[in-house]
Amino acid sequence: MARLQLPVLRPLRRVLARLGGAVFVLWAVASVTFFAVRLIPGDPAQAVLGGPGSQASAEALASVNAEYGFDQPVIVQYFAQLGRLATGDLGRSYSLNLNVGPLVLSQLGGTLLLAVLALALAWLLALALATWSTQSGRIASRVGSALEIVAAALPHFWLATSLIVVFSIWLGVLPPISTGGALGLVLPVLTLAIPLAGFLGQIMRESLLRALESPFVLSARARGESERGVRWIHALRHASLPAISLSGWAFGSLISGAVVVETIFARPGLGRTLLNAVTLRDVPVVIGVVMIVAVAYILMTLLTDAVSRLVDPRLRLS
Amino acid sequence: MSDLEVQAELAAQAAQPDRSGKSGRPRRFGVAETGAAVLALFLLASAVVPQLLAPGDPLAIDPLSAFQPPSGAHGFGTDESGRDIYTRVVHGTQYSLVIGAAATAIGLGLGIVLGTLAGMLGRVVDFTVNRFLEVLFAFPGLLLALLFIVIFGPGVATATIAVGLSTAPGYARIIRAQLISVRSAAFVEAATVLGRTRWQILLRHILPNTLAPLFVLATLGIGQAIVWAATLSYLGLGAEPPTAEWGAMLSAGRTYITSAWWMSFFPGLFIVVTAVTATVLGRSIDRRMRHA
Amino acid sequence: MGEEVALRVRNLRVGFGMADPVVRGVSFEIAPGECLAIVGESGSGKSVTARSLLGLAGSNARVSADRLELVGHSVLGLTEPAWQARRGKDVGLVLQDALVSLDPLRPIGREIADSLRLHTGLGASARAARVLELLDAVGLPDPEMQVQKLSGQLSGGERQRALIAAAIALNPPLLIADEPTTALDVTVQAQILALLERITGAGTALLLISHDLAVVSRIAHRVAVMHDGVLVETGRTERVLGSPGHQQTRRMVAAIPADKPRGTRLSAADTPDPPSIPSTPRRPDTAIDSVPEIPPNNTVVLEAIGLSKSFRRPDGTRQLAVDTVSFALPRGSTLGIVGESGSGKTTTARLLLALLTPEHGEVRVFGQPWSTASEKTRRALRPGVGAIYQDALGSFDPRWSVAEILSDALGLGRQRRAPQTTARLTTLLDEVGLAATVLPRRPLELSGGQRQRVGIARALAGKPQILICDEPVSSLDVTVQAQVLDLLDDLQRERGLSLVFISHDLGVVAHVSDQIAVMRAGRSVELGPAARVFAEPQHPYSAQLLAAVPRLSV
Secondary structure (H helix, E strand, O other): OOOOOOOOHHHHHHHHHHHHHHHHHHHHHHHHHHHHHHOOOOOHHHHHOOOHHHOOOHHHHHHHHHHHOOOOOHHHHHHHHHHHHHOOOOOEEOOOOEEHHHHHHHHHHHHHHHHHHHHHHHHHHHHHHHHHHHHOHHHHHHHHHHHHHHHHHOOHHHHHHHHHHHHHHHOOOOOOOOOOOOHHHHHHHHHHHHHHHHHHHHHHHHHHHHHHOOHHHHHHHHOOOOHHHHHHHHHHHHHHHHHHHHHHHHHHHHHHHHHHHHHHOOOOOHHHHHHHHHHHOOHHHHHHHHHHHHHHHHHHHHHHHHHHHHHOHHHHHO | OOHHHHHHHHHHHHOOOOOOOOOOOOOOOOHHHHHHHHHHHHHHHHHHOHHHHOOOOOOOOOHHHOOOOOOOOOOOOEOOOOOEHHHHHHHHHHHHHHHHHHHHHHHHHHHHHHHHHHHHOHHHHHHHHHHHHHHHHOOOOOHHHHHHHHHHOOOHHHHHHHHHHHHHHHHHHHHHHHHHHHHOOHHHHHHHHOOOOHHHHHHHHHHHHHHOHHHHHHHHHHHHHHHHHHHHHHOOOOOOOOOOOHHHHHHHHHHHOOOOOHHHHHHHHHHHHHHHHHHHHHHHHHHHHHHO | OHHHOOEEEEEEEEEEOOOOOOEEEEEEEEOOOOEEEEEOOOOOOHHHHHHHOOOOOOOOEEEEOOEEEEOOEEOOOOOHHHHHHHEOOOEEEEOOOHHHHOOOOOEHHHHHHHHHHHHOOOOHHHHHHHHHHHHHHOOOOOHHHHOOOEHHHOOHHHHHHHHHHHHOOOOOOEEEEEOOOOOOOHHHHHHHHHHHHHHHHOOOEEEEEEOOHHHHHOOOOEEEEEEOOEEEEEEEHHHHHHOOOOHHHHHHHHOOOOOOOOOOOOOOOOOOOOOOOOOOOOOOOOOOOOOOOOOOOOOEEEEEEEEEEEEEOOOOOEEEEEEEEEEEEEOOOEEEEEOOOOOOHHHHHHHHOOOOOOOEEEEEEOOEEOOOOOHHHHHHHHHHEEEEOOOOHHHOOOOOOHHHHHHHHOOOOOOOOOHHHHHHHHHHHHHOOOOHHHOOOOHHHOOHHHHHHHHHHHHHHOOOOEEEEEOOOOOOOHHHHHHHHHHHHHHHHHHOOEEEEEEOOHHHHHHHOOEEEEEEOOEEEEEEEHHHHHHOOOOHHHHHHHHHOOOOOO
């Protein structure tokens, strides 16, 4: 049989299909970046070394030409680039004189920690706000909704600045820049978590209300289920589903937010590395970061799917 | 998912009939809607006739009154060169709104083209466009904009285009979904049964019902574009100080954050107010269109 | 004395917020083993009444009563924890549409075991054993297989059985069933009613809430008719249905189509759809009991020849939705197509309207090629073939007003404000019994009956000779359904229309049709004159459908 139809193999087929999709996206990302760099006006070697204004030395130009094979036909360069990427070789940063692969990997941990903590905190905040505002009457519901809309509209850079002014300068309780300790993480994580909590909170509150009004909750109440039981056994599970599927997007926007937050709080990480590279037009580093973010983002999407399937057994059936 | 799709989704859920039971028509104007309308008028006035609200010169230097905290004379305080922050913030509205509108126009324009291609031209085009969008979605948030800036260099124009480009995939996917749902709607079939031609159906039913929601999208999108453009300026990739652009003002205030918090606070407050106004107005329009 | 009744309600009043009460002084009682049915149309307050009896009318509800006694104990002003202790134990609730009435994320075994977990000290294995017993008791085959399933994996009937099992897990003395059979096919509906009857037979008191007199008349001992928040009539089922006292009861009894000869009026002349009073009474008040038969005419206007259509399933295999269906529709007559969900009725309608192209066979209209013609040629004939849809609202462009919809259908363009346009629109609305006041409104703002009338007006605009009606009355209240059926009947006689009338309800189809086609799994299993199919069905499936038809069993 050409199709895998044994029930045991079905999940395998699904995972393979998803991985295939991911590989396609990565290939496309690599291609887009490869050709995008060719759009930089002027000599590509010059571009790699920071554009026309960088006054790169002749040796540097020559070494770049040799490394990237700019003297060869574009198609050859393209496949050579893909080949290097496949073996994990992301090229060499000209501004830091380091290999991009190890550089980017060393920065990954800090950003992931930030993103994961912020995602967890945002979930907690959103859940607390949604639960509180759905059981404390009309006014609480209005207040909750307003808080969520405002929180979702807060730009990271302003929120970070305001938090620093209040907590570091006025109150003096938290360090304004990252010192490596756990305390230094508080403000960056808050900055990332609060706007996200605004988005997640809106989604959760709405789906919580919808679940609480659904006939199956009425059935549960008619069986004598308590208000707490109704929420914990039935409603919250339903309410978390849309927020879970939103978490893939949330992770992406956290990584994007990390560019700002890491810069303001002077934290090492992918975001700050990316911004520095963009400012210096260090193309290999930019490509390296973008590739690694794409990989992380795709993995996160796969993870959200897996969690969704765990919480929602209906997804496991189809 | 993109930020825009999340925004649109939230607006759609907020437009659901009031859960107090009575569905019916929405109230004429709620507190939030009235407030948003007033703020929108104020922002528009700031953009069109800033002199009316803040007669001073946003670039006028007065070193003697540098770093003044908010007071009667300088409501929002002054900056390192003694420029009045209130005046600068009001005059900066123009920049932010124009950049936001231009970026939205670019994103929406591209989105309409891609979304319509995918939604109208059959399976092969749809598949191709969808894969293409999927690839773009692997650059979350500002990453696509940063990639664009690294290629074309920083500046107001590139930042605007960059923001527009990075929002385009979101618009495209929403428009495509809307087209497909309208195309298979029961009222389109009913028009076929009445003997209408494809073109009549396209012009009278499909296009109006696809395009009408774009007002909502654009309103929500402008708020987001303004925040993103300001972020790029703040990072030193868009407008640069001493331009009275909000993000650039915040960026300048960063150096003096320990002593002059007002330099950062007020420009940022205007960004927040603009974004909230756009959200509330967008949702209000959405609700009205659905229940009108 | 208090021990004799399962439920006693005196002067129950329920209101929401500041608004006028929706239940205004309702009194009744139910004895053990008795089935009382509260019947009313949408908005009559019957569901709110049912929920108040469980203390579940909602947080913003104001509930008051002189007496409210559940198995001899007053439950007035009970605290929430005290209510929780009674719900499930003293009273069980069964809702409509178990797809959403059972938590779709939990296996049904868990849902059923919940009452046991909440009210008994049974351990997990004892609960599991009891769940299997319950599933067996409600007639679900293979209980061991079913407990692990999600509600979405069961058929409608199976789900409803599971929901009943959950409600009777603790043998509550009172069971409240709110529209328990409404979303089900007639044959399944009959099975669920039989199950409920069996439960009352075992001594449980049953309060049945329904919009359908005919359905409840099968098992209810007593019927209470609710209208506008009040019980207008209560009595033994035979008495209420046999000699209805109140006008509303008479209206609802008259509206039941089953067993009424073709042409009999279903709606009383004195009860038009309230906001849509026709400007001139079109029909004389002399109630015509049976009208002369339509003159037989042998010209066939619509013909289906061996139609087949299949769809691809998600797993890639093909499923035949319509399988070699043939019939002919003579001018001025009605062909009824009846079948349960999934029988291929709607696909047939779409084939007849040439919205789908058949894989085999052909549709001919006025003797000319229709399904084989190009859309361009067909367009010239399209005005002669009108359509009425079940979801009238969805069939209108949401951006258009009634005036725009109708002037577009008349081919006048939709923006025209000319006086003669208005005159033509008014005439058209008058024909379907609507006043010109609906013209500036959008369909969303109209009632279900008004929407369907606008849909009929749109279909009539092109002066069609054929009308394809796909479930045109299934989402309407019975009295509104009666008015719409009467309207179609009038229009057919006045205009000599030929109708294809598709419905899941054999009672309705038998009332309106000259010929009936019974569809099952895509095939037309029986085709014949309506009277003959109704009197002596040839195919066993037709007989089964017929036996399940809700009719007044007086």
